[in-house]
Structure formats: structure tokens, C-alpha cells
Amino acid sequence: xxxxxxxxxxxxxxxxxxxxxxxxxxxxxxxxxxxxxxxxxxxxxxxxxxxxxxxxxxxxxxxxxxxxxxxxxxxxxxxxxxxxxxxxxxxxxxxxxxxxxxxxxxxxxxxxxxxxxxxxxxxxxxxxxxxxxxxxxxxxxxxxxxxxxxxxxxxxxxxxxxxxxxxxxxxxxxxxxxxxxxxxxxxxxxxxxxxxxxxxxxxxxxxxxxxxxxxxxxxxxxxxxxxxxxxxxxxxxxxxxxxxxxxxxxxxxxxxxxxxxxxxxxxxxxxxxxxxxxxxxxxxxxxxxxxxxxxxxxxxxxxxxxxxxxxxxxxxxxxxxxxxxxxxxxxxxxxxxxxxxxxxxxxxxxxxxxxxxxxxxxxxxxxxxxxxxxxxxxxxxxxxxxxxxxxxx
Amino acid sequence: xxxxxxxxxxxxxxxxxxxxxxxxxxxxxxxxxxxxxxxxxxxxxxxxxxxxxxxxxxxxxxxxxxxxxxxxxxxxxxxxxxxxxxxxxxxxxxxxxxxxxxxxxxxxxxxxxxxxxxxxxxxxxxxxxxxxxxxxxxxxxxxxxxxxxxxxxxxxxxxxxxxxxxxxxxxxxxxxxxxxxxxxxxxxxxxxxxxxxxxxxxxxxxxxxxxxxxxxxxxxxxxxxxxxxxxxxxxxxxxxxxxxxxxxxxxxxxxxxxxxxxxxxxxxxxxxxxxxxxxxxxxxxxxxxxxxxxxxxxxxxxxxxxxxxxxxxxxxxxxxxxxxxxxxxxxxxxxxxxxxxxxxxxxxxxxxxxxxxxxxxxxxxxxxxxxxxxxxxxxxxxxxxxxxxxxxxxxxxxxxxxxxxxxxxxxxxxxxxxxxxxxxxxxxxxxxxxxxxxxxxxxxxxxxxxxxxxxxxxxxxxxxxxxxxxxxxxxxxxxxxxxxxxxxx
Ligand SMILES: Cc1cc2nc3c(=O)[nH]c(=O)nc-3n(C[C@H](O)[C@H](O)[C@@H](O)COP(=O)(O)OP(=O)(O)OC[C@H]3O[C@@H](n4cnc5c(N)ncnc54)[C@H](O)[C@@H]3O)c2cc1C
Ligand SMILES: Cc1cc2nc3c(=O)[nH]c(=O)nc-3n(C[C@H](O)[C@H](O)[C@H](O)COP(=O)(O)OP(=O)(O)OC[C@H]3O[C@@H](n4cnc5c(N)ncnc54)[C@H](O)[C@@H]3O)c2cc1C
Numbered sequence: 001x002x003x004x005x006x007x008x009x010x011x012x013x014x015x016x017x018x019x020x021x022x023x024x025x026x027x028x029x030x031x032x033x034x035x036x037x038x039x040x041x042x043x044x045x046x047x048x049x050x051x052x053x054x055x056x057x058x059x060x061x062x063x064x065x066x067x068x069x070x071x072x073x074x075x076x077x078x079x080x081x082x083x084x085x086x087x088x089x090x091x092x093x094x095x096x097x098x099x100x101x102x103x104x105x106x107x108x109x110x111x112x113x114x115x116x117x118x119x120x121x122x123x124x125x126x127x128x129x130x131x132x133x134x135x136x137x138x139x140x141x142x143x144x145x146x147x148x149x150x151x152x153x154x155x156x157x158x159x160x161x162x163x164x165x166x167x168x169x170x171x172x173x174x175x176x177x178x179x180x181x182x183x184x185x186x187x188x189x190x191x192x193x194x195x196x197x198x199x200x201x202x203x204x205x206x207x208x209x210x211x212x213x214x215x216x217x218x219x220x221x222x223x224x225x226x227x228x229x230x231x232x233x234x235x236x237x238x239x240x241x242x243x244x245x246x247x248x249x250x251x252x253x254x255x256x257x258x259x260x261x262x263x264x265x266x267x268x269x270x271x272x273x274x275x276x277x278x279x280x281x282x283x284x285x286x287x288x289x290x291x292x293x294x295x296x297x298x299x300x301x302x303x304x305x306x307x308x309x310x311x312x313x314x315x316x317x318x319x320x321x322x323x324x325x326x327x328x329x330x331x332x333x334x335x336x337x338x339x340x341x342x343x344x345x346x347x348x349x350x351x352x353x354x355x356x357x358x359x360x361x362x363x364x365x366x367x368x369x370x371x372x373x374x375x376x377x378x379x380x381x382x383x384x385x386x387x388x389x390x391x392x393x
Numbered sequence: 394x395x396x397x398x399x400x401x402x403x404x405x406x407x408x409x410x411x412x413x414x415x416x417x418x419x420x421x422x423x424x425x426x427x428x429x430x431x432x433x434x435x436x437x438x439x440x441x442x443x444x445x446x447x448x449x450x451x452x453x454x455x456x457x458x459x460x461x462x463x464x465x466x467x468x469x470x471x472x473x474x475x476x477x478x479x480x481x482x483x484x485x486x487x488x489x490x491x492x493x494x495x496x497x498x499x500x501x502x503x504x505x506x507x508x509x510x511x512x513x514x515x516x517x518x519x520x521x522x523x524x525x526x527x528x529x530x531x532x533x534x535x536x537x538x539x540x541x542x543x544x545x546x547x548x549x550x551x552x553x554x555x556x557x558x559x560x561x562x563x564x565x566x567x568x569x570x571x572x573x574x575x576x577x578x579x580x581x582x583x584x585x586x587x588x589x590x591x592x593x594x595x596x597x598x599x600x601x602x603x604x605x606x607x608x609x610x611x612x613x614x615x616x617x618x619x620x621x622x623x624x625x626x627x628x629x630x631x632x633x634x635x636x637x638x639x640x641x642x643x644x645x646x647x648x649x650x651x652x653x654x655x656x657x658x659x660x661x662x663x664x665x666x667x668x669x670x671x672x673x674x675x676x677x678x679x680x681x682x683x684x685x686x687x688x689x690x691x692x693x694x695x696x697x698x699x700x701x702x703x704x705x706x707x708x709x710x711x712x713x714x715x716x717x718x719x720x721x722x723x724x725x726x727x728x729x730x731x732x733x734x735x736x737x738x739x740x741x742x743x744x745x746x747x748x749x750x751x752x753x754x755x756x757x758x759x760x761x762x763x764x765x766x767x768x769x770x771x772x773x774x775x776x777x778x779x780x781x782x783x784x785x786x787x788x789x790x791x792x793x794x795x796x797x798x799x800x801x802x803x804x805x806x807x808x809x810x811x812x813x814x815x816x817x818x819x820x821x822x823x824x825x826x827x828x829x830x831x832x833x834x835x836x837x838x839x840x841x842x843x844x845x846x847x848x849x850x851x852x853x854x855x856x857x858x859x860x861x862x863x864x865x866x867x868x869x870x871x872x873x874x875x876x877x878x879x880x881x882x
Contacts, residue, residue, distance in 0.1 A: 069644055069754035070783075092650070114592075125592065127600060128569050143845045144838065149750040151566065151782045151822035153555045153604050154830070154837060155865060156846040160568070160600025169596070181650035205510075211624060211691055243701075246694025285590040289510040316591050348593040365594035370584055370852060374596055377848040389595065 015059060017134075017142060017173055023055055024171060025140025028381040036167040036385055038078060038106030042113075042353070047390045055171065057108050063087055064174065065148070071179045072131060072148050077108025077172045084177075093179045096123040096215070100272050100281075100320070108172045114164025117272060118216035118239070121315045127163050129178050135162055135170030138379025148176040161374065167385040168366070169378040183241030186215075188265060189251050190230055190237040191258030193219070196299065200234070201292035204314055206257055207236060208288070212250045215239045218271070219295070219312040227274060227309075228267040236314070237263055274309065278322035281352035286317045294319050294347050320352070366391045410450045410494075414471045418453045421463045426454040426500075437495050440481040440488045441542070443743040444793055445828060449476070449490035454497040458517065458613050461501070465611060466581035468494060474858040475579075477607040479519060479550030482542040484746050485827030487554070487606050487863055496611065498549050504528050505614065512619045513572060513589055518549025518612045525617075534619040537564035540823070541731045549612045555604030557823035559655040559730070562781035563689075564620065566823070568603045573616040576602065576609070579859045589616060601849060606825050607860035609853035623689035626654070627699050628723040631706040631714045632680035636660060638710035639682025640757040643780040645705045646686065647753065651698050656781030657685040657730050660760070663737075663775040663788075667729045670736035674729025680712070684780065685730055733777050734788070740773070741790035745806055751818035753783040762812045763787055770805040772798075784822035785813065826864045834866055843869035 027034050035051035037043060039058050061078035068091040075084060082103045084095050099105070099115030109115075111133070116125045123129065132146025145158040162170055194200045207217065216239040226232035236258070240250045254260060275281055286294050291312060298310055298321050309322040366375060366389045375382075375391070419427045428434055429451050438448045455461045468475050476490035478497050501517035504525065508514070509532050516525060522543040525536050539558035540546055546556070552574060557566045564570075573587035587599035602609055633639045639658055646653060659667070661681040668678050676683055684706065688698050703714045717723040729736075737744050751759050760776060767774040767789075775788045787809055791802045810820060810833060820826070820833040834843060847870035850857070 067752060067754055069648065070752040071647065072752070092648075124565070124569060127597060128565060137845065141841045141845070142839070143842050145842055145845075147750075147819045147837070148817055149752055149783055149819055149822070151557060151561070151750045151779075151784050152819045153566075153823060153825055154819050154821050155826065155834060155843070156608070156849050157555075157568075157601055157604050158842075158845055158849060160597045160603075161849070163600070164597055180652075181648055183650050209621075211693075213690055243694045243697045245697050246691060249691065249693030283592075285592040287508075287511040287513075287589050318592060346590070348588070348590050350592055350594045366596060368595075370586075370598055371596050373852040374598075374601075374849070377852055378845070 017136075020055070020057075020060065020136050020171060020173060021140045021142055024136050024138065024383065027053065027383045028139055031381060031383075033383050033386050036112070036171050038109035039080065039102075039104055041102040041105045042109065047388050049385050050387050051385070057106065057171065057173070060173065061106070068093060070148075071181065072150065072176055073179055074148055074174065074176045075107055076174050078106050079108075080104045080106055081110065088179055092182050094182055095129070095177055096180055097126065097129060098268065098272060100275055103269075103272070107175060107177070111163050111175060112165065112167050112172050118218045118268065118313055120318075121217050121313055122213070122215040123180065127160055130159055130163055130175055131178055132176040133159055133162060133172055134174040135172050137170045138381060138384050142173075143170065146176065150178055166388050168375060168389060169384070171384065183243075185244045185247045186239065186241045186265075187247050187251060188237065188239045188263040188267060189254055189260055190225075190235045190263050191254060191260045192231060192233045193236045193258055195222075195234045196292070196296045200295070203236065203257060204292060207254075207314065210257065211253050212238070212240070214250070214315075215241050216268070217314045219314055220271075221299070221310040223307070224271070224274065224309050224311050228263075228270045230263060230267065231261065237267065239268065271311065275322045275353075278309070278324055278353065280323040282321045282323070283350040283352050284319045284321070284347040285350060286319070286347045288315075288317045290346055291317050291319065365389050410473070411471060414467065414473060414494075415451055417467050417471070418451070418464060421467065422453060422455045422460050426456065428452040437478070437481070437490070437497075440483045440486060442484045442486050442746070442827075442829060444745065445486040445489060447486075447489035447491040449495035450492050452495040452497060454500050456500045458501065461496075461498070461611060461613055462577050462581065462583065464496065465577045465579065468496075468858070469579060469581045472856075472858070474861045476860050477549070477553070477611045479547030479553070480521070480542075480545045482546045483550065483554060483827060484748065484824040485821065485829040487825050487827030487860070488550075489828060491862070493861070498611070499547060501549075507532065507534075509534065511589065512621075513616055514619055515614060515616045516548050518547060518552075518615060520548045522546050522548060522551060529619055530622065533622050535622045536617055537561075537570055537620055538567045541734070548615050548617070552603055552612050552615055553605060553607045554823065554825045557779070557782075557784065559657055559687075559779060562656055562779065563652050563654045568600060570618045571599055571603050571615065572618055574599055574602050574612050575614040576612050578610040579854045579856065583613075584610075587616070591618070602853075604825070605850075605853075606827065606864050608850050608864055610859055623654070625692045625695055626687060626689040626723065627695055628685065628687045628717045628726055629699065629702065629714055630676070630717075630726055631684045631686065631703075631711040632677045633682040633684070633709070633711055634680065635710065636682045636760050637757050639684055640760065640780070642684055642706045642709035642711065643756065644753060645709055646702055647781060649701060649705060651688065651702060653686050653702070653781060654689040655685065655687040656779070658776070658778050658780035659683045659685070659730065659733065660776040662773060663733055663777045666740060666775060667733050667736045670732075670739055672728055672732035672736050674725050676729055677712075685726060730777070733775075737775060737788055737790045741792050743791055743793040745789045745791065745802060746824070747787045747806060747809060748784070748821045748824040749787075749810060749813035749818050750782065750784045750822035751813050751816050753780075755816045755818075756780065756783060756785075759785070759812055759816055763809050766805050766808045766812070770801045772802050772805045774805070774809075779822070782822065783818070828863060831864065831866055834864075835869070840869060
């Protein structure tokens with residue numbers, strides 16, 4: 001078995017569900033691990049995978065069923081997000097899922113990694129948007145759970161289990177997602193806020209209590225704001241949708257909280273593309289009220305020359321932190337991560353792009369007894385993405 | 394009496410109660426909280442769904458979380474199967490114990506914590522849904538899931554059933570509002586699933602537990618996410634002379650981009666039953682479809698949306714669209730909806746309530762098919778449902794003691810479910826599978842998928858002692874048959 005960190009490796013295109021099933025079954029029978037891939041835009045995510053073969057879903061793509069009147073869409077896992085966006089746009093609809101990274105990434109990978117972005121403020125995470133899915137378990141069996149209707153409680157919820165399981169419980173092959181109709185009017189605006197401390201906390205609390213219902217509400221540090229073409233200050237960036245009266249009133253309400261400015265529509269795309277060259281990405285989840293404390297602690301932890309970019313989804317208590325270690329820096333990535341990984345007791349570190357440092361820094365995330373039994377129940381031979389969640393073998 | 398092709402299996406299997414167990418449990422919870430006389434147990438032989446009667450052999454009602462844990466450990470030692478039960482309002486026979494132990498959680502009513510800043514609350518499982526809202530409401534907060542049974546059902550039962558309700562169209566079902574569950578597994582071990590933060594690494598075990606219908610263990614403590622209460626609420630009533638008009642308006646509202654807080658549909662028979670009852674809400678009795686549309690949110694712009702919904706309804710053929718002027722009128726409009734099941738009690742002693750979900754665009758043709766089926770079998774079907782979600786609730790009032798009539802009712806229900814399944818729908822959107830729908834599971838899931846569900850269950854309850862015989866047909870659980878316990882059947 002070779003250690004595979006995303007370099008050259010044999011890739012076989014998979015065309016049919018049967019292919020995928022038999023590939024996995026054969027791997028399980030032969031005790032060979034498989035690395036699952038979508039378009040490969042983010043293969044180094046999570047922890048390193050020990051696998052000699054890659055199972056690519058990239059060519060297993062396309063829209064299987066889309067009934068605009070039902071606001072649901074069924075797609076193969078290899079379908080790029082861009083394809084879903086253009087098919088739904090024609091009907092004034094969208095899949096409000098804006099994970100960081102390339103819009104060419106596949107829906108299967110987005111769901112498998114549970115990736116989401118600022119729109120989670122109003123629309124939730126993939127957990128809340130996937131209605132049903134089909135997957136191939138570690139024994140090669142096809143399992144279909146959920147359905148294509150918007151509400152379903154028939155049977156035990158394997159859908160939720162597969163979302164965010166990083167391919168360790170099954171290869172996701174097909175998904176049904178809930179779409180939304182687009183609003184008539186959409187506008188983005190920002191306000192300049194205090195950089196840190198109690199003053200910042202007060203503004204965030206005021207924003208949460210304000211008469212606004214933003215689609216997204218993101219706190220940006222000055223470097224991030226600058227990269228988005230906004231003033232190079234600490235900024236609270238909001239995205240509003242609705243009818244014009246509602247949007248106008250919300251913009252005014254936001255402006256009452258600080259010095260405001262209109263933001264260009266493309267700033268959200270720029271935010272998604274931000275970490276193209278980050279060395280590591282950390283994501284933290286905190287109770288809402290602790291977010292300012294974490295925000296400050298991360299800034300304090302970043303010493304030693306590396307650049308740190310922070311942005312936070314205020315209504316969800318999520319802070320993302322992109323580390324750009326300067327080339328030739330004396331400090332290793334491990335040191336950097338150790339410095340900032342445990343700034344707050346109540347925060348949870350969620351695996352993003354940490355590479356080899358992941359298991360040491362974050363600790364194993366599926367090593368509790370229940371999670372181990374879950375893994376064993378669906379991938380008894382441990383062939384699917386082994387090691388990616390930093391679990392012990 | 395089963396409504397399905399497959400008769401429900403006795404859930405207790407060969408289990409016989411050891412008298413020593415009753416004594417042991419009485420030591421833990423006190424003698425008055427253990428019931429073992431047949432006459433006392435009669436109260437627990439059904440839940441919200443008539444037609445099934447299953448009598449527990451023993452019922453135990455712990456008063457604290459520690460007592461629950463001790464009870465579960467005692468049951469484990471005795472190898473005794475049991476059924477957790479909240480308020481018993483379930484509509485799929487899920488909380489019925491057949492000759493086994495019933496574990497009542499309705500004494501655990503404490504709200505442990507309301508964290509205004511972080512917008513969370515932590516409660517014991519027996520807290521009634523509405524009392525949580527009564528507690529958080531004055532703080533400007535809202536627990537969104539609102540099953541029509543909110544005045545009685547428990548948060549533990551809501552979690553177990555992944556309950557929905559009229560306002561789930563905008564706010565999502567129970568799953569979308571649960572952050573963490575502390576549970577005691579059938580072997581007596583305590584597990585903490587999730588925590589107070591909204592996202593975390595690792596498998597979504599909270600997501601797996603929600604909706605597990607009491608088959609994974611007993612929820613002891615539940616942390617929910619609270620929302621800010623909406624600033625304003627506007628409730629309107631649109632009435633149509635045709636079912637089709639109501640269905641068209643439903644689709645058009647959803648397509649407009651406006652997400653109503655609720656979008657409920659009552660057909661002519663339902664409206665007439667409600668209006669002839671003490672719950673009369675002023676619905677027009679000559680309408681064939683009534684839509685109850687609620688918009689909520691910020692004050693600014695809401696009237697523009699109200700006007701838009703009004704126009705959409707008129708364009709789809711509504712006769713009138715009335716907006717409630719005040720809270721009293723609003724509550725009255727809702728009362729008719731929320732008490733419709735009760736109102737149907739006037740027509741016949743029993744009521745079958747179904748709970749299928751269909752693609753929204755198929756609603757008109759499915760309602761037409763349901764009408765045809767009702768005519769064919771000479772039964773009255775009252776349709777009242779969460780139209781925005783496509784979550785149908787066909788109801789048939791009947792007399793379960795009339796054998797011939799019951800048979801017609803059951804046949805009609807089976808055909809209705811068949812139509813919903815054929816349209817790409819599912820067999821339950823909020824009431825759960827329980828005992829009632831287990832016979833349909835093989836119609837919508839493959840053997841592999843059912844076996845996978847069994848494997849998930851076994852992660853939490855390998856001996857299948859918590860709510861045995863529910864949700865997934867036993868013969869689907871291939872591994873189960875391979876175990877000594879399974880071979881015994
Ligand atoms: C520059 C960049 C930065 C990114 N940063 C982040 C980030 O910070 N946070 C974040 O959450 N996401 C991030 N992403 C990921 C991205 O948003 C989505 O995960 C997705 O769009 C990647 O698509 P892909 O098809 O290229 O996935 P790939 O790179 O092919 O795969 C990504 C992961 O998903 C698994 N996977 C892929 N397909 C399946 C499947 N069908 N079934 C099971 N497992 C599967 C793979 O094993 C791998 O672990 C980033 C992407 C890029 C390009
Ligand atoms: C008039 C009426 C209207 C209704 N309207 C709706 C509606 O709009 N939406 C909806 O979703 N449902 C509705 N229901 C169904 C029912 O009220 C819900 O399913 C509710 O969630 C059940 O709660 P309960 O406390 O009564 O649970 P019970 O009926 O006591 O139990 C239901 C299931 O939950 C399990 N359970 C209970 N407590 C626990 C616990 N602490 N840990 C583990 N398992 C547990 C039981 O084993 C059983 O399987 C309605 C019922 C009635 C009678």
C-alpha cells in the first residue's frame with residue numbers, strides 16, 4: 001500500500017453504478033483500500049488516505065430528474081455544482097450551497113465532506129438540504145435512503161449519517177436535494193466594525209438582535225475584506241434577499257449599526273475562492289456568544305510570520321481560519337497549528353485542509369465507541385478512505 | 394387491528410416477565426410508579442392511533458434522569474425488552490408495548506436550561522412541546538417545530554419521531570433544531586451525541602438518533618436550537634370552489650420565492666366537519682378547498698408579500714382571500730386546522746389518519762385518485778394537510794367495531810398509500826413507521842437498504858430490546874437472523 005497524498009496514482013473512470021459496486025466489492029474482497037475522488041479539486045482535505053487506488057466519480061455525473069414545480073433535483077454524485085447552478089437558474093431557482101473552493105467541485109464531494117459556506121446562515125448545511133441519497137457501502141452493496149420528497153421519516157436516518165462522513169461509510173453515488181426559489185431582489189452591504197474585544201462583541205450581539213433576516217452575515221478580518229475589494233478593515237458583510245421594501249429596510253437597519261457601504265455581488269464568489277493557496281484551513285464551531293472570544297484568540301495565536309485569514313459565519317458560530325505559512329518559514333505547519341488549535345475550551349475544530357498534521361492536531365474524530373461501531377457496520381473491511389478522519393486503524 | 398398487508402408481529406417475542414423485576418423497579422422509582430395490574434395497564438394499551446391494542450405487562454415511570462438510568466440498567470440485567478413512551482400521542486402505534494415493559498418518561502418535565510445569548514435550551518424528555526414555547530416565548534425566542542399535538546406531545550417523543558408540524562415548511566422539522574441528545578442505551582451506557590455547537594467533526598450521530606422511534610435507546614436530555622420570534626405574523630384564508638384551484642395556488646406561492654411560515658390545505662369534507670363542530674372557525678362550507686397561508690418575519694415588506702399571495706390565489710381561482718385582522722381571528726383560523734382531528738370524532742367513533750408525502754406537483758392528481766378510491770369503497774375521506782410540503786393526511790372516520798366497514802376502510806387506505814408510493818412519494822412525513830407502516834417498508838426500500846437500517850440499529854441496540862419489532866421488518870435484518878437470539882424466532 002502506498003501513502004497517497006494526491007500525487008500520481010492509477011485512476012479508473014467509473015461509468016455505471018454496477019462498476020462502482022463491483023470496484024468496491026473487489027477492493028473489499030482483496031483487502032485493498034480505495035481513495036474516493038470527485039473532480040479532485042480538494043483531495044488533500046482531511047487527513048492523509050492510505051490507498052493504492054483511486055475510485056473516481058467524476059464521470060458519474062448528470063441530472064437524473066429535475067421537476068421545477070417540486071423544487072427538488074436528483075443528480076449523480078459527480079455532477080459539478082456549476083452544472084446544478086445553471087440548470088436551476090433558468091427556472092429562477094438555486095441550490096443555496098456555497099462551499100469554499102472551486103465551483104467546479106462535485107456535489108458528491110460537497111455532501112460527503114459536509115462543506116458549506118456563508119449561506120448556511122439562512123439555508124442550513126448539506127445536512128439540512130439533502131433529502132435522500134444512494135450510496136455504495138464498503139461491501140459494495142447499493143443502499144438507497146431518504147426519497148425525493150421534501151419530508152420523510154420512513155426508517156432510520158442513514159442520509160444524515162452519510163452526509164459529512166468523508167466517504168468513510170459509503171461512496172455517495174446519487175443525491176436528491178431541496179432547491180429554493182430565488183428572491184426578487186438581492187443586495188449585499190457591509191459595515192465597518194471594531195477589530196476585537198468587547199466592542200466587537202457588542203456589535204455582533206446587536207446584529208443578531210437586529211430586525212434583519214440575512215441570507216448570509218459574515219465577519220471578515222481586514223486582509224480578507226481587502227481581498228474581497230472592500231475597505232481593509234474588520235467588516236460585517238451581509239447579504240439580503242426578499243421584496244424591495246424588505247431589502248431596503250434591512251439595509252437601513254444594518255447601516256444603523258456602523259459605517260456602511262454597498263458591496264459588489266461578486267464579493268461572495270471571491271470569498272469562496274479565497275483559500276486557493278492556503279497551506280491549511282481550520283474551521284471552528286462555537287456557541288454563538290463565544291465567537292468574539294475565539295475570533296480574538298485566533299488572532300493572538302498567529303505569531304511567527306505566517307499570515308492568517310479569518311472569517312466567521314456569525315449566526316452559526318463558525319470561524320474559518322486560513323493559514324498561509326510563508327515559504328521557507330522556520331516554523332513548521334505543525335507548530336502553527338499547535339499555536340492556534342486550542343484557543344477555546346468550548347470550540348470544536350472541524351477538519352478542513354490540514355494534511356498530515358491533522359491527526360496530531362485535532363485528534364481522532366471518530367474514535368468514540370459508537371462511531372467505531374458505525375464504521376464497522378458499513379465498511380467492515382476498512383476500504384473506503386481509510387485514515388481520512390484521523391481515526392486509528 | 395393492522396391496516397397493512399402484513400400483520401404486526403407480537404413485539405415481545407417469547408419474553409416472560411420475572412416478578413423479581415417489578416420489585417427491583419419499585420425499589421428504584423417507588424412502588425406507586427410501577428404498574429402491574431391489568432386494570433391499571435389498560436390506559437397504556439393504545440396511543441393516538443386507534444385500531445391497535447397492545448397491553449404492556451408492566452409499566453414503570455421514573456421521576457429523575459438517574460432513575461431512568463437505573464431502570465434501564467435493571468432491564469438490561471433482566472434481559473427485558475421495553476418501549477419508551479412520552480405522551481402516547483403517536484399516530485403509528487410506536488409507543489405500544491406488547492407484553493413487555495413500558496418505560497414512561499412523562500414525569501421528566503424539567504427545563505434544565507434556557508440560554509438566551511446562545512439561543513439554546515436543554516430539556517428533559519418529558520417536557521411538553523407547548524410548555525417549552527411558553528417558557529422561551531417571553532424571552533423573545535421560539536422553538537419552531539409545532540406538531541398539531543403540541544399541547545400534549547413531549548420533546549422526547551418529537552425527537553424520536555422527528556416530528557413536523559404546520560410551521561416546518563419554513564423552519565424545518567425537529568431534526569433541523571436539535572443540537573445534542575444525551576441518551577441511555579439499552580445496555581445502560583450513557584452517550585452524549587452532539588453538543589452545544591452547531592457543527593462538529595465526525596459522524597452525525599444526532600442526525601441518526603433523531604427519528605429512530607425509540608429503537609436506539611432513551612433520550613434523557615435534549616439540547617434544542619431556538620430562533621428569534623418573528624416580528625409580525627399575517628394569517629390568511631383563501632377559499633376555492635375546486636380542489637385543483639387550491640393545489641394550483643399552492644404551487645404558485647411556492648414558486649414565487651415567498652416561503653410561507655405555513656401553507657395548510659383543508660378539503661370540503663374536512664371544512665364541513667370542522668364547521669359543524671365546536672371548533673367552527675368561520676370557514677366557508679361550500680368551498681372544496683381552503684388554504685391557510687401564514688407569512689411571518691419582519692414588518693417591513695410583509696404587506697407586499699401578503700398582496701402578492703392574495704393575487705396568486707385570486708389568479709388560481711380563489712373566491713375570497715381574507716387576512717386575519719387580529720390575534721383572536723388568527724387563532725380562530727388556526728383552531729379549525731389544529732382541532733380538525735378532534736372534530737372528526739363527531740362523525741364516527743374511530744379515525745384512521747394517514748401520513749404520506751408526495752411530490753407537490755402530483756397533489757391534484759393524487760387527490761383525484763383518493764376521491765375515486767373513496768367512492769369505490771363507500772368511505773368518507775377528509776383531506777387535511779401540509780400542502781407546502783406535499784405531506785398528505787387523508788383521514789377516514791369509521792367504526793372499528795363494524796367488521797365489514799373496517800375492511801372497506803383498510804382496503805381504501807391501502808389503495809391510497811399505493812397511489813402515493815407509485816407517485817414517487819413516501820409512507821410517512823412525520824408520524825413515523827411504528828407498527829402501522831412496517832408493512833409498507835419493503836415497498837419503498839430495497840432489502841439492502843433495510844438491512845443497512847438494521848445494522849445502524851444494532852450499533853445502538855445490538856440485542857434489540859428497545860422498542861422491538863418496530864420500524865424495520867424483522868426478516869429484513871439478515872445479520873439478526875444469524876445471531877442466536879434471531880434463530881430463536
Ligand atoms: C481551493 C479549495 C479550497 C477548499 N476549501 C474548502 C474548505 O476550506 N472547506 C471545505 O469544507 N471545503 C473546501 N473545499 C472543498 C469543496 O468545497 C467541496 O468539497 C467540493 O466542491 C470538492 O469537490 P471535488 O469533486 O473536487 O472533490 P474531491 O477533491 O475530488 O474530493 C474531496 C473529498 O470528498 C471525498 N469524495 C469525493 N466524492 C465523493 C463521493 N461521491 N462519495 C464519498 N466521498 C467523496 C473525497 O474522498 C475527498 O475526501 C475546497 C475546495 C478547493 C478547491
Ligand atoms: C391530534 C394529533 C395531531 C398530531 N399532529 C402531528 C403533527 O402535526 N406533526 C407530527 O409530526 N406529529 C403529529 N402527531 C403525532 C405525535 O403527536 C408526534 O409524533 C409526537 O412527536 C409524539 O410524541 P409523544 O410524546 O406523544 O410520543 P409517544 O407517542 O409516547 O411515542 C412516540 C415514539 O417515540 C418514542 N419515544 C418517546 N419518548 C422517547 C424518549 N424519551 N426516548 C426515546 N424514544 C422515545 C416511543 O418509543 C415511540 O416510538 C399528532 C398526534 C395527534 C394525536
